Amino acid sequence: MKYMLLIYANEAALQAASKAQTDERIGAYGAYTEALGKAGVRVDANRLQRSGSASTVRVANGKTQVLDGPYAETKEQLGGYYLIDVPDLDAALSWAARCPGAGHGAVEVRPIWAM
Numbered sequence: 001m002k003y004m005l006l007i008y009a010n011e012a013a014l015q016a017a018s019k020a021q022t023d024e025r026i027g028a029y030g031a032y033t034e035a036l037g038k039a040g041v042r043v044d045a046n047r048l049q050r051s052g053s054a055s056t057v058r059v060a061n062g063k064t065q066v067l068d069g070p071y072a073e074t075k076e077q078l079g080g081y082y083l084i085d086v087p088d089l090d091a092a093l094s095w096a097a098r099c100p101g102a103g104h105g106a107v108e109v110r111p112i113w114a115m
Contacts, residue, residue, distance in 0.1 A: 002043060002085050002112040003092035008076040009105030011050055028100040036084060041095065044083040051077040076105050083112075 017025070036042035051070040058065045070077065082099070086092050089111070096107040 001088065001092075002083060002114070003089075004110045004112060005082040005084060005092070005096050005099060006078055006108040006110065007080045007082075007099065007101035007105065008108065009079050009101060010075060011077045011079070013104075014079075025100060025104070032098060032100055033082075035098070036082065036095065041084045041086050041091075042082065043085050045081065047080040048078060079105075 014022075014025075033042065033045060036045075052068075054068075054070045056067045056069065056071045058067070079101070082095075084092060084095055086095065089109070092109050092111075096102060096109045099107045101107050
């Protein structure tokens, strides 16, 4: 079954991190991505640009409204994702717990609703 691991973190804290902290975090994500690949469960993954680059689209009464920025102002922003294919929710939760994002933010685990 496919699951999306949505990684949330505080962008301001990440931007304020030292070069050594940033390098350590990049290394941790590289190792995690490699582990997912070696286990044969990684389907896709990517980082997202900062939330300030987002656009939010709403359509009401046939009129489209486009707003600059993310949908909601929150303490933590969606910064990236992994799409994994694992046997069950327990396996997905186990991989989410190993994600570096779980140590400095949160990782939301959502099953994919196949269309």
